[in-house]
Amino acid sequence: xxxxxxxxxxxxxxxxxxxxxxxxxxxxxxxxxxxxxxxxxxxxxxxxxxxxxxxxxxxxxxxxxxxxxxxxxxxxxxxxxxxxxxxxxxxxxxxxxxxxxxxxxxxxxxxxxxxxxxxxxxxxxxxxxxxxxxxxxxxxxxxxxxxxxxxxxxxxxxxxxxxxxxxxxxxxxxxxxxxxxxxxxxxxxxxxxxxxxxxxxxxxxxxxxxxxxxxxxxxxxxxxxxxxxxxxxxxxxxxxxxxxxxxxxxxxxxxxxxxxxxxxxxxxxxxxxxxxxxxxxxxxxxxxxxxxxxxxxxxxxxxxxxxxxxxxxxxxxxxxxxxxxxxxxxxxxxxxxxxxxxxxxxxxxxxxxxxxxxxxxxxxxxxxxxxxxxxxxxxxxxxxxx
Numbered sequence: 608x609x610x611x612x613x614x615x616x617x618x619x620x621x622x623x624x625x626x627x628x629x630x631x632x633x634x635x636x637x638x639x640x641x642x643x644x645x646x647x648x649x650x651x652x653x654x655x656x657x658x659x660x661x662x663x664x665x666x667x668x669x670x671x672x673x674x675x676x677x678x679x680x681x682x683x684x685x686x687x688x689x690x691x692x693x694x695x696x697x698x699x700x701x702x703x704x705x706x707x708x709x710x711x712x713x714x715x716x717x718x719x720x721x722x723x724x725x726x727x728x729x730x731x732x733x734x735x736x737x738x739x740x741x742x743x744x745x746x747x748x749x750x751x752x753x754x755x756x757x758x759x760x761x762x763x764x765x766x767x768x769x770x771x772x773x774x775x776x777x778x779x780x781x782x783x784x785x786x787x788x789x790x791x792x793x794x795x796x797x798x799x800x801x802x803x804x805x806x807x808x809x810x811x812x813x814x815x816x817x818x819x820x821x822x823x824x825x826x827x828x829x830x831x832x833x834x835x836x837x838x839x840x841x842x843x844x845x846x847x848x849x850x851x852x853x854x855x856x857x858x859x860x861x862x863x864x865x866x867x868x869x870x871x872x873x874x875x876x877x878x879x880x881x882x883x884x885x886x887x888x889x890x891x892x893x894x895x896x897x898x899x900x901x902x903x904x905x906x907x908x909x910x911x912x913x914x915x916x917x918x919x920x921x922x923x924x925x926x927x928x929x930x931x932x933x934x935x936x937x938x939x940x941x942x943x944x945x946x947x948x949x950x951x952x953x954x955x956x957x958x959x960x961x962x963x964x965x966x967x968x969x970x971x972x973x974x975x976x977x978x979x980x981x982x983x984x985x986x987x988x989x990x991x992x993x
Contacts, residue, residue, distance in 0.1 A: 609921045610921055610922045610967045611923045611962070611967070612971060613924055616925055616958075618961070620812055621961075624853040625853070628814060628849055630852075631852040632849045634648065634848075636649075636848075637845055638651075638846050651848050652848040652851050654855075655855035656855075658859055659854060661858075661862055662861045663794050663804070663819075663821055663858075664793075664797050664799075666797075669822055669824060671820045671822055671839065672842070673817070674817065676805055676806065677707045677818075678820075678831070679806065680705075680805045681711050682820050682828060682830070683803040683804075685828075685829070686827075687802065687828055688715055688719070690828055690829050691751065696719075696720055697721070697724055697746055698751055699749060700725055700754075701726045701728060701739075702725050702727055702728050702939070702943035703939060703940040703944070704754070705759050705786070707786075708753055708755075708784055709939075712753070721750075724742050724749075730944050730945050731763050731892040732758045732890075734770060736766060736769055740773050743777045754767065754782075756783045756784065756804075757791075757896070757897050760902060760954075761900070761902045762787075762902055764792065764895045764897065768800055771799060781803075782805070783803075783804045790860070790861040792864070793863060796823075803820060803821065806821070808857060812857040812961065813850075816847070816850060819854075822841065869898045870898045873901050875968055876971065876972070877901055879968065879971075880903060883972055883976050884905065884975055884976060886979075887906075888906075889902070890941065890944075899958050900956070901956075901957045904941070904950050905955060907982075907983045908953040908982035909952050910954045910955050912982040912985045914926055914955070916977075917971075921974075922970060924956065925956050926938070927956055937952050949987075
């Protein structure tokens with residue numbers, strides 16, 4: 608059984624969520640139907656929505672269930688952009704965002720005439736609020752600001768409320784991608800100043816294939832999907848009541864995450880890495896970071912080499928976002944933080960979760976020196992990939 612240390616990519620479904628999912632799938636009924644089975648499905652769906660909303664600090668009507676985090680991000684960014692065309696075509700985006708955001712805004716630029724204003728990061732991967740404030744003051748054609756709640760690669764927590772307050776002074780709505788933060792940090796949509804927030808169930812022990820966009824009561828988006836008018840006419844389509852039930856089970860635990868054990872395991876891992884491979888550099892903010900995230904660069908190596916060598920030793924880690932799986936490229940996050948490409952190429956992300964044990968951490972530390980030594984011997988590959 609491999610040691611799984613890639614919880615940021617996806618985390619195992621909770622046994623209680625699996626049981627609830629299986630039980631709910633035995634029931635028949637479309638929540639939009641008016642007969643008794645349909646209304647039973649609707650009740651199950653709406654009760655689950657209430658529990659999900661409670662975990663996010665918002666009202667149930669503000670929770671639009673989606674197929675996952677990527678759809679939620681797309682609906683928020685595209686929908687807000689289209690709804691605010693008369694205000695302008697400029698989108699403010701920090702460097703180092705998740706590819707769900709980067710690919711979406713770049714599509715809007717290529718296909719819809721959006722103007723992208725990239726906001727720089729500091730050396731710890733945090734958005735520079737001074738640069739954001741300057742961009743807000745310099746332009747009157749801003750459609751929206753979108754940013755991560757916490758960076759999915761290096762784990763740095765972003766000043767979401769501060770950014771939202773700056774944007775609010777200029778009448779600019781803000782979307783936060785909170786997929787990486789959900790279940791590791793307490794999320795409270797009300798009081799954050801956000802217009803929209805995206806999350807996904809499979810990052811918190813729920814099923815793959817369901818997520819949510821939290822959309823403020825006074826905010827509106829142009830929908831991506833049409834037909835049926837479900838969910839405030841913002842996200843049409845038959846809703847997956849069974850998946851919502853499983854999502855709700857996981858959301859109950861995500862509402863007030865207990866991360867003390869996770870923090871202790873991460874501290875143990877970071878101390879261990881500095882002991883067994885002192886050449887490694889811990890990246891991201893040392894304190895204000897996701898509790899389960901440990902990100903390193905290993906000099907003289909390629910992250911892919913480290914990944915494959917550790918995989919051969921039975922350790923599952925990653926080099927960055929799983930959404931770029933199979934694509935060998937230098938981390939855009941580390942480059943945005945100011946690292947030279949040669950250093951950025953040696954990135955490794957180790958992420959812990961509810962199932963992580965001390966034995967898992969020790970197994971990683973035992974395998975790491977050998978993997979590092981072999982990766983240094985392998986060096987850098989300069990082969991052009993077509």
